[in-house]
Amino acid sequence: MPKVLVQFAHPAFSRSRVHRVLLKNCKQLEGVTVNDLYEQYPDLYIDVKREQELLLSHDILVLQHPFYWYSGPAIIKQWLDLVLEYNWAYGPKGYALLGKKMINAITCGSGHHAYTSEGHHQFPVSQFLLPFRQTALLCRMDYMPPFIVYGTHRMQQDAIEEEGLVYADILSGLASGRIRPEHYGGLEIINSLGHGAMS
Ligand SMILES: Cc1cc2nc3c(=O)[nH]c(=O)nc-3n(C[C@H](O)[C@H](O)[C@H](O)COP(=O)(O)O)c2cc1C
Structure with a gap:
């Protein structure tokens, strides 16, 4: 069975509403x-x-x-800079992560419309995530459609709980091998698989 590693980073976790729920659900899987x-x-x-x-x-x-300043909190960059070493993650002497998969799981304060050409941020989140996508490809990993929760600033608790269930279903589906590339290939966001995904 595929083993899933969640690298979690939140510098102000004590004030978190959304990741608190996402994390609680995936810790038990x-x-x-x-x-x-x-x-x-x-x-x-x-x-x-x-x-x-x-x-x-x-x-x-x-x-x-x-999502912090169109990217991740500082420790995510520090982790990428230090851990994905030349001649380990990429380079002539080795591709240690070859064939593994990478996925972003992010929450955005702004709603989906803000990430359109008419919106406040002008570009889709997929474009801001390009450095992650290309990092995965450089390491010869497969980059999966991201899990994105939009509009967290205005989100009610029941909507947060619902996203938590979707997230847990997707992670457990990946870890059990129930969710495979033919299910998510071509999706804009993997959330579209929905609650009860592939169960
Ligand atoms: C330093 C900082 C930068 C942020 N940058 C963005 C951003 O670029 N785009 C966005 O949609 N939200 C941004 N936000 C809002 C956060 O993404 C949002 O508060 C968070 O996803 C809520 O999750 P939580 O309840 O787990 O903290 C930012 C928040 C902070 C504190």
Whole structure:
């Protein structure tokens, strides 16, 4: 069965509404490991060996975090910079992550319309996520459609709980092998598989 590694990063988790629910749900899932980066490395000194071993022992890498300045919180960048080493993750001497999968799981304060050509942010989130997508491709990983929760600023608790159920269903579907590329290939966001996805 594919093993799922959730690399979680939230610098203000005590104030979180959405990731609190997403994380609570996925912590209990079989085949899913949660690695809380700010909890592990509050000073940003990342244990590269530990992180590389975690990657090697999993098949699907989930980068779960709030969308911050059209990207991720600082520790996500620090993790990418340090862990995806030359001649380990890419380069003439090796592609350690070859054939593994990567997916972004993000929450956006703004609604979907803000990420259109008429909206406040002008471009779709998929364009802001291009550095992640291309990082995966450079490491010869498969980049999956992202999980995106839009409009968190105005979200009611019941809608947050619903997103939490969808997220948990998708992660458990991936970890059980029920959700496969033919199910999500071509989707804009993997959320479209919905609650009860492939169960
Ligand atoms: C420093 C910072 C930067 C942010 N940048 C963005 C952004 O670029 N786009 C966006 O839609 N929301 C942005 N937000 C809003 C967060 O994404 C939103 O508050 C978060 O997803 C809510 O999740 P939570 O309840 O788990 O904290 C930003 C928030 C902060 C604090």
